[in-house]
Structures are given as C-alpha cells and as structure tokens.
Amino acid sequence: MKILAAVVSLALFFASFPLFAYAFWVPEQWAALVFFTGIMSVTLSLAIPFNLLGRRD
Numbered sequence: 001m002k003i004l005a006a007v008v009s010l011a012l013f014f015a016s017f018p019l020f021a022y023a024f025w026v027p028e029q030w031a032a033l034v035f036f037t038g039i040m041s042v043t044l045s046l047a048i049p050f051n052l053l054g055r056r057d
Contacts, residue, residue: 005052012045 019038023031 002053005048009045009048012041012048016041016045 016038019034019041023035023038026034
C-alpha cells in the first residue's frame with residue numbers, strides 16, 4: 001500500500017510539470033484553470049506522503 005501511494009504521489013508530481021507548461025499554450029480563458037490544476041496537483045502529491053504514509057518506524 002505504501003508503494004502504491006508513493007507511485008501515485010510521484011505520478012502526480014511529474015504530471016504537474018506539463019500542466020504548468022500547457023497553461024501558456026491553451027486559450028486565455030483556460031490558462032488560469034490549467035495553472036491552478038498544476039498547483040493543486042503538486043499540493044496533493046506532497047500531501048499524500050505527509051498525511052497518508054506517516055512516519056517511518
């Protein structure tokens with residue numbers, strides 16, 4: 001279970017980079033939403049290890 005959470009966290013983190021880049025390529029009305037989605041993706045990718053995985057024993 002911990003490995004799956006770590007893989008999902010890494011996938012979300014690396015998926016956020018294209019979202020930041022695509023924010024400059026999408027039409028103007030979607031740019032803020034795409035960039036905000038990238039920010040939320042990074043936030044969630046950091047929240048998974050901090051909250052779900054807990055401390056190492």
